[in-house]
Amino acid sequence: xxxxxxxxxxxxxxxxxxxxxxxxxxxxxxxxxxxxxxxxxxxxxxxxxxxxxxxxxxxxxxxxxxxxxxxxxxxxxxxxxxxxxxxxxxxxxxxxxxxxxxxxxxxxxxxxxxxxxxxxxxxxxxxxxxxxxxxxxxxxxxxxxxxxxxxxxxxxxxxxxxxxxxxxxxxxxxxxxxxxxxxxxxxxxxxxxxxxxxxxxxxxxxxxxxxxxxxxxxxxxxxxxxxxxxxxxxxxxxxxxxxxxxxxxxxxxxxxxxxxxxxxxxxxxxxxxxxxxxxxxxxxxxxxxxxx
Amino acid sequence: xxxxxxxxxxxxxxxxxxxxxxxxxxxxxxxxxxxxxxxxxxxxxxxxxxxxxxxxxxxxxxxxxxxxxxxxxxxxxxxxxxxxxxxxxxxxxxxxxxxxxxxxxxxxxxxxxxxxxxxxxxxxxxxxxxxxxxxxxxxxxxxxxxxxxxxxxxxxxxxxxxxxxxxxxxxxxxxxxxxxxxxxxxxxxxxxxxxxxxxxxxxxxxxxxxxxxxxxxxxxxxxxxxxxxxxxxxxxxxxxxxxxxxxxxxxxxxxxxxxxxxxxxxxxxxxxxxxxxxxxxxxxxxxxxxxxxxxxxxxxxxxxxxxxxxxxxxxxxxxxxxxxxxxxxxxxxxxxxxxxxxxxxxxxxxxxxxxxxxxxxxxxxxxxxxxxxxxxxxxxxxxxxxxxxxxxxxxxxxxxxxxxxxxxxxxxxxxxxxxxxxxxxxxx
Numbered sequence: 001x002x003x004x005x006x007x008x009x010x011x012x013x014x015x016x017x018x019x020x021x022x023x024x025x026x027x028x029x030x031x032x033x034x035x036x037x038x039x040x041x042x043x044x045x046x047x048x049x050x051x052x053x054x055x056x057x058x059x060x061x062x063x064x065x066x067x068x069x070x071x072x073x074x075x076x077x078x079x080x081x082x083x084x085x086x087x088x089x090x091x092x093x094x095x096x097x098x099x100x101x102x103x104x105x106x107x108x109x110x111x112x113x114x115x116x117x118x119x120x121x122x123x124x125x126x127x128x129x130x131x132x133x134x135x136x137x138x139x140x141x142x143x144x145x146x147x148x149x150x151x152x153x154x155x156x157x158x159x160x161x162x163x164x165x166x167x168x169x170x171x172x173x174x175x176x177x178x179x180x181x182x183x184x185x186x187x188x189x190x191x192x193x194x195x196x197x198x199x200x201x202x203x204x205x206x207x208x209x210x211x212x213x214x215x216x217x218x219x220x221x222x223x224x225x226x227x228x229x230x231x232x233x234x235x236x237x238x239x240x241x242x243x244x245x246x247x248x249x250x251x252x253x254x255x256x257x258x259x260x261x262x263x264x265x266x267x268x269x270x271x272x273x274x275x276x277x278x279x280x281x282x283x284x285x286x287x288x289x290x291x292x
Numbered sequence: 293x294x295x296x297x298x299x300x301x302x303x304x305x306x307x308x309x310x311x312x313x314x315x316x317x318x319x320x321x322x323x324x325x326x327x328x329x330x331x332x333x334x335x336x337x338x339x340x341x342x343x344x345x346x347x348x349x350x351x352x353x354x355x356x357x358x359x360x361x362x363x364x365x366x367x368x369x370x371x372x373x374x375x376x377x378x379x380x381x382x383x384x385x386x387x388x389x390x391x392x393x394x395x396x397x398x399x400x401x402x403x404x405x406x407x408x409x410x411x412x413x414x415x416x417x418x419x420x421x422x423x424x425x426x427x428x429x430x431x432x433x434x435x436x437x438x439x440x441x442x443x444x445x446x447x448x449x450x451x452x453x454x455x456x457x458x459x460x461x462x463x464x465x466x467x468x469x470x471x472x473x474x475x476x477x478x479x480x481x482x483x484x485x486x487x488x489x490x491x492x493x494x495x496x497x498x499x500x501x502x503x504x505x506x507x508x509x510x511x512x513x514x515x516x517x518x519x520x521x522x523x524x525x526x527x528x529x530x531x532x533x534x535x536x537x538x539x540x541x542x543x544x545x546x547x548x549x550x551x552x553x554x555x556x557x558x559x560x561x562x563x564x565x566x567x568x569x570x571x572x573x574x575x576x577x578x579x580x581x582x583x584x585x586x587x588x589x590x591x592x593x594x595x596x597x598x599x600x601x602x603x604x605x606x607x608x609x610x611x612x613x614x615x616x617x618x619x620x621x622x623x624x625x626x627x628x629x630x631x632x633x634x635x636x637x638x639x640x641x642x643x644x645x646x647x648x649x650x651x652x653x654x655x656x657x658x659x660x661x662x663x664x665x666x667x668x669x670x671x672x673x674x675x676x677x678x679x680x681x682x683x684x685x686x687x688x689x690x691x692x693x694x695x696x697x698x699x700x701x702x703x704x705x706x707x708x709x710x711x712x713x714x715x716x717x718x719x720x
Binding site for chain 2: 043
């Protein structure tokens, strides 16, 4: 009891650590708090990784199987049957590189767009910055991307033995930048969708196939140069993903059509979507438990 | 001088009943429209008191309405109330899992909530991995968890299983581990909601002890929600009694429990007589259970020394109804006090009940300690099972009405569940 009084007299009156109110300021994004929970972020990533491979024999090797088979499919359908050129890049490398970066975007979007509904159980019981979950998704997918990227590198090494020149150099420093852009767009769109689906689930139905359709509106199975002179090429160019994919191929193989302007345009769109996403997300996270 | 660590002002929370669906979309549009016009949300004006047993006219209800209270450092506040009174909503608001509709909560210090222990436990991860994950979810840093890891394992007593996935744990071990993590959080404010429902008696005792340590030695503040009046009484020094989203009583824990029990006895669903309609489907049935005083009148409140009588009426509609006996289960403040079988002193009753109506009268032990008593009626075959059950049949209250000898074992102030006036023989 004596100790108590000492403790309490130190703390000044009317100085609150936390005030809970119905409405927060629009720009109250609480990113500082997310930083404080960085340990949790990493533990979620670890959890995802461990939990995914418990009781499997091949473990992370499963991530390699999907791009290999998809590459074979694309080779047959778009290469052999539809005869779409691949910009002087060996078709296997062309498709696999596209699939690798697309997979990362798609899985970021798919997993983050589920944030509120899929985690309602845990969100309803304990508070932590909700943004930790979609961020951990983006990081978890990074692991998967890393494995698939290693496969791509192995394929590229194989081709370079057979005489195909690989453009390894300082430009590879762009790879992390491009990946971050993909992550940003996937995260931004994902948290917007997850915020909108807490009350009305209609959008969830849409997301699944919209992502698939979006792949065809992005130069994954064809090079942008293939569309030159076609009337709809413009629409493909408006897609903020297009410059990223094209620069990705340019960095890896020295083939791709993009300019500083188109990349800047992508960056702008991503920043806007990400910002909008954070605004909506931080508004929704306060009361979504009542409607989810 | 004590210091306020939680200050709640005009706190309200509104919920919409029924489905969130097409109707709510129309309301959302309406709301946006009002906001654009700079008017107040039209749905905040409506809304009713949250009485779940009455069908209301509005789809909106106030789970909490204009709640005001303060909690000072080191206080252990017990929040009581019947189901749906708003206890859990209040804890949800305090632990920030949802936002209030209006009003504010101001908090000093770190808050940790045990709304349901084991939150975020992943079945595939081992105990060790889950300690880290769960600790981080509850707001601890990796370093903090590391420094307390051994203590947590020790407290939960699952050392042998620490590298086994928790899906292989028994539910008791699950709770032990989870509570172990939570109990070592060292928050300034701890919010606890009915966590002790699982786990064996030894562990419950350990958990309650830990909570007591946290408040008395650590000088920390605890908010505790439970239906178990006994543990509330034991742990808390302040109480708050919620009724339909409003604060009915707040103050010292004893007074609050009194207010709670008072209203329980007189509320609609509690009664001193129980009648069942004769059913064609039942061959053997309880017809009535009544609480009576010595004179044979129905009564709800008794003095400590008053004899309390229970009348038990039953009907048997078939010939070979052998080996059955009427049974009473008496509870005090939610704790089982005793079971009494009519066959205890009259074993002959087991095969001597013919067809027809039977009426029994039984006097409960006297004196009784102050508190609320609940009686369940039962007709059963001893060792086999129940034939007919009258759950929560009748209730009565014992109060210290006449005189209160300070030193006697039946005084409420001494604690304990039953009065035991024992003979202390001096033998040396």
